[in-house]
Amino acid sequence: MTKRVALVTGGNGGIGSAICAELASQGHAVVAGYFPPEKEAAEAWQKEMKDQGLEIDLAAMDVSNFADCERAVGEIAGKHGSVDILVNCAGITRDGVLKKMPEENWKAVMATNLDSAFNVTRHVLNGMLDKGWGRIVNIASVNGQRGQFGQANYSAAKAGMHGFTMAVALETAAKGITVNTVSPGYIATAMTSAMPENVLEAIVNSVPMRRMGKPEEIANAVAWLASEGNGYTTGANIPVNGGLFTSH
Numbered sequence: 565m566t567k568r569v570a571l572v573t574g575g576n577g578g579i580g581s582a583i584c585a586e587l588a589s590q591g592h593a594v595v596a597g598y599f600p601p602e603k604e605a606a607e608a609w610q611k612e613m614k615d616q617g618l619e620i621d622l623a624a625m626d627v628s629n630f631a632d633c634e635r636a637v638g639e640i641a642g643k644h645g646s647v648d649i650l651v652n653c654a655g656i657t658r659d660g661v662l663k664k665m666p667e668e669n670w671k672a673v674m675a676t677n678l679d680s681a682f683n684v685t686r687h688v689l690n691g692m693l694d695k696g697w698g699r700i701v702n703i704a705s706v707n708g709q710r711g712q713f714g715q716a717n718y719s720a721a722k723a724g725m726h727g728f729t730m731a732v733a734l735e736t737a738a739k740g741i742t743v744n745t746v747s748p749g750y751i752a753t754a755m756t757s758a759m760p761e762n763v764l765e766a767i768v769n770s771v772p773m774r775r776m777g778k779p780e781e782i783a784n785a786v787a788w789l790a791s792e793g794n795g796y797t798t799g800a801n802i803p804v805n806g807g808l809f810t811s812h
């Protein structure tokens with residue numbers, strides 16, 4: 565296996581952790597991007613991963629800030645070499661019905677969940693083009709595919725992410741780079757456990773598999789999309805949602 569340099573934004577989050585663990589266990593050099601104010605928590609997380617035998621580097625980066633992403637990506641390249649595998653996984657929720665949604669909740673979600681894909685990918689892409697090899701995986705959501713009551717901001721940002729995937733896939737298809745989306749359903753992480761319990765229970769009951777997904781089930785799909793073996797799937801949106809939403 566060729567050892568690659570992988571950057572996972574939101575790498576210390578619920579799904580991000582599983583992705584970092586999977587890529588590191590395959591032997592890649594993995595860097596977890598984390599939100600700068602969460603330095604202490606990120607360092608504690610890094611230690612936990614180390615205790616499990618996984619060496620993962622950390623990079624402070626505010627994905628909503630273009631210049632900060634440029635700085636962080638430059639530092640990663642100086643330390644490890646240019647990024648070969650990029651997983652845009654950083655994301656937040658600010659749930660609430662549109663009729664009551666404050667502007668700041670719209671803007672925060674668009675900046676962290678959608679602007680981030682541009683802010684990070686823009687600084688990574690030229691290195692992949694120079695090398696003639698790259699894998700980009702954008703983590704969206706089932707709710708970007710079908711909409712969700714109380715998530716106009718999140719659904720819009722996640723749907724936008726897949727539009728970004730499709731466009732960049734076309735621009736890079738002839739250059740050895742694949743760009744794909746993974747759309748998780750309801751996965752057992754801190755993000756879903758912050759939901760009102762009765763709302764979450766009703767949603768899980770409506771999932772054909774009658775359970776939440778595991779972060780590792782997302783990581784498996786990401787690892788395949790990021791592998792050498794995936795040379796021909798690009799611009800796709802892979803659902804990992806227990807059957808909650810199907811489309812052709």
Ligand code: CAA
Binds near residue numbers: 706760
């Ligand atoms: N469809 C239709 N109507 C609904 C509804 C639904 N899914 N959910 C609630 N309603 C109705 C209620 O029945 C209620 O009706 P009445 O006013 O007639 O009684 C009305 O809407 C208000 O409902 P709430 O009391 O729940 O309203 P609220 O303001 O207290 O809360 C909310 C609204 C914050 C959006 C809350 O419902 C909520 O948190 N929903 C969960 C949203 C969600 O799925 N978030 C996912 C987070 S995890 C994630 O995002 C990861 C991922 O990718 C999947």
